[in-house]
Amino acid sequence: EAGVAQSPRYKIIEKRQSVAFWCNPISGHATLYWYQQILGQGPKLLIQFQNNGVVDDSQLPKDRFSAERLKGVDSTLKIQPAKLEDSAVYLCASSRGGLSYNSPLHFGNGTRLTVT
Amino acid sequence: ELKVEQNPLFLSMQEGKNYTIYCNYSTTSDRLYWYRQDPGKSLESLFVLLSNGAVKQEGRLMASLDTKARLSTLHITAAVHDLSATYFCAVDRNFGNEKLTFGTGTRLTIIP
Numbered sequence: 001e002a003g004v005a006q007s008p009r010y011k012i013i014e015k016r017q018s019v020a021f022w023c024n025p026i027s028g029h030a031t032l033y034w035y036q037q038i039l040g041q042g043p044k045l046l047i048q049f050q051n052n053g054v055v056d057d058s059q060l061p062k063d064r065f066s067a068e069r070l071k072g073v074d075s076t077l078k079i080q081p082a083k084l085e086d087s088a089v090y091l092c093a094s095s096r097g098g099l100s101y102n103s104p105l106h107f108g109n110g111t112r113l114t115v116t
Numbered sequence: 117e118l119k120v121e122q123n124p125l126f127l128s129m130q131e132g133k134n135y136t137i138y139c140n141y142s143t144t145s146d147r148l149y150w151y152r153q154d155p156g157k158s159l160e161s162l163f164v165l166l167s168n169g170a171v172k173q174e175g176r177l178m179a180s181l182d183t184k185a186r187l188s189t190l191h192i193t194a195a196v197h198d199l200s201a202t203y204f205c206a207v208d209r210n211f212g213n214e215k216l217t218f219g220t221g222t223r224l225t226i227i228p
Binding site: 033040041042043044045048056091103104105106107108109110 | 120149151157158159160161164204206215216217218219220221
């Protein structure tokens with residue numbers, strides 16, 4: 001099966017600019033996650049979708065970050081305006097129905113964002 | 117708040133040696149995952165541990181879970197260079213809520 005697809009692979013922007021990331025999960029996976037991985041750290045959950053509804057966005061900095069999954073498939077994550085501390089790899093992950101299916105999350109290759 | 121700690125953070129070992137990576141977590145959980153990450157790459161699932169006493173093995177790697185001690189171990193047997201990577205454990209933050217909290221990672225370097 002095809003894996004989780006993400007684009008772009010790399011992005012360099014200046015602070016205060018905006019940026020958007022795109023994710024296409026594995027076909028049939030109902031749950032989609034966005035994680036932020038700062039260099040040298042473990043991934044941190046930003047937002048979780050179940051189909052097209054938000055399950056948890058408690059760690060999403062909502063003053064500058066937004067995400068949507070309008071048709072329950074693809075998702076976009078946006079940052080506006082970006083700050084230097086947003087430099088990180090943004091990972092998208094999906095699973096069939098969440099962890100209760102006892103299946104691991106499948107991660108995409110991520111988008112490496114550098115804010116200058 | 118769930119905290120997941122790994123140790124050591126960095127590990128350099130010679131080929132052929134055995135070693136163990138430890139993962140401690142702060143609140144009750146019955147599900148623990150191990151992932152591998154190569155430099156510049158995404159995370160690859162290694163093991164899913166679902167109950168107390170669970171043990172899983174794949175090649176030179178073996179993972180175990182002790183939910184009473186809130187401890188998981190990843191044991192490496194007769195290390196080879198190909199195992200060089202960063203290893204993360206991750207815990208289901210709230211059972212049934214299906215969100216993972218990741219540890220800090222252990223960067224493993226195998227020296228020929």
